[in-house]
Amino acid sequence: MIVLRIIYEAIAQAWQQLYSNRLRSLLSLLGISIGIFCIIGVLSAVDSLEDNIRGSLDKLGSDVVYVKKWPWADVSGAWWHYIKRPNPDHSDYEVINEKAKTVDLASFHVVIGYKSVRFKSNTVENAVLIGSSLEFVEMFQIDFEKGRYFSPAEYHYGSNKMVIGAVVAEELFGEIDPIGRTIKMMGRKYEVIGVIEKSGDALLNPLDFDDCLLVSYNNARGLANLKARQIFDTSVNAKAAEGVSMQQMKDEIRGILRAHHRLPPRADDDFALNELSMISSVFDSFFGILNLVGIVIGLFAMLVGIVSVANIMFVSVKERTNLIGVKKALGAKRIVILLEFLIESVVLCFIGGLAGLGLIYAIITMLSNIIDFDMYLSFGNMVLGVVVSVLVGVASGLIPAIQASRMDPVEAMRQ
Known part of the structure; x- marks a missing residue:
């Protein structure tokens, strides 16, 4: 007291x-x-x-491996070594889907470049065209403001269907409902089947589809040479199965891709296996x-x-x-x-x-x-x-x- x-x-x-x-x-x-x-x-x-x-960054997924040409980690000035590598292609995605036991879900996408798209008198310049596999929407958990993603039949036959970003939809259609409308790109007519939900105002947004045009991979093959070096970016994405560690999945994918690329035992990998922890x-x-x-x-x-x-x-x-x-x-x-x-x-x-x-x-x-x-x-x-x-x-x-x-x-x- x-x-x-x-x-x-x-x-x-x-x-x-x-x-x-x-x-x-x-x-x-x-x-x-x-x-x-x-x-x-x-x-x-x-x-x-x-x-x-x-x-x-968490939107990228902590249990996903990204097979890419360039590593996300510091390349220590060896860009000349990585630039000679081939871009990961659809065959890499197919072989992982077929042989990898530690992978629960795999997807593939290719960024073709900037394109113009037109609806009547409205035109959007420099929209990013992406050719994606059927699993792409599930891999990145993409939400739709309107419409849907490609059906298996539309994907298989490479139908002229397109999913567009929220900003592209707003600039092309204004107050008009874009679903079912026909737009023109690269001399072709595409039916709009979905509008991706607008991205938030995050400072860093790795999955910003606001200015994107999505077509199926099979349709994209008719638009550009997808194995050309002028292609902006390609990525094979693999999500680990339940109970499988990232290291186990990376080891299996590395072995599958080295065999698929027919690399000699002493040769370096000609691909990079990236994961979120590298950026973190x-x-x-x-x-x-x-x-x-x-x-x-x-x-x-x-x-x-x-x-x-x-x-x-x-x-x-x-x-x-x-x-x-x-x-x-x-x-x-x-x-x-x-x-x-x-x-x-x-x-x-x-x-x-x-x-x-x-x-x-x-x-x-x-x-x-x-x-x-x-x-x-x-x-x-x-x-x-x-x-x-x-x-x-x-x-x-x-x-x-x-x-x-x-x-x-x-x-x-x-x-």
Whole structure:
């Protein structure tokens, strides 16, 4: 009870000192508030950015292997080695579908390039034409705003059917329902059978089909030479069966493709097996650096805050020297005097930390309403801000509090 009473009286006295010296307290709080704002503000911004990007990447699937010409990891300047590789083709997809036991689902798509598409007098330029396999929509869990994907019969016979992105549909048809309408591309007429749901406003959107035109692979073969080097991109995608590790699936796919490509035992792979963890590892380093930069900037700001609060506490000890002498003469122990000034310093920094967190919340809320990017102040960062504020209070008030607790009561009362 005595300890609680001491703490209560110390807090009340600290508040009285802060109120009676408002300008001085405000200047001290400013240093702490700026420090907390720098540290927690940067951490909150980085957390929001990381969640946005990782959420977008999760659409690619953590259990999917992408067979591509180029590796996603650092190529260490050996681009000349990779550029000579052939593009993965439909035969690679077929052999994986036929022989791979660890694969639950495989798909193939080829990005043919930018094309123009026309409906009556409306024309859309530079729409991305993609030829896709039947499993493509299931592999990437594509949602439709209207219509559907290709039926097995339409896919098999390469019918002139097309699925379009939301932006293409809006620019071509406006308020008209696009389903069943006929559009023209490369001198051919296509019936629109589906409109892909519009992508969100994610900062990084690896599956953005808003400006795309999807035709079946069998139809795309009649539009371009799909084995030509001018083809923008091809990819064979394989999803692991239940209970199968990524490494098991990669090992089996590597063996199947090496045999299919008739590579000698000592020859390097002429394909890359990519997975989401490769990109995640790159972002781990990137976000680690951003967090470190934020902490370093915040530490410098906190150092200024510590110095300013310590200076205020030294002044406070000097002003109350006579009162300290009276208290010690009446029997107050050193720990009581030490706690009194230490708690005052902690309260000062705690209020400054809350002000900094309030400023961060206000700015984050304002930015979230202005830009199409969700930002938030997490509970963990709020707790971290409060803890840092308390630790700063202890660090900045410890020496003045020790100095006050060691005063001789007679000498203190004489001053």
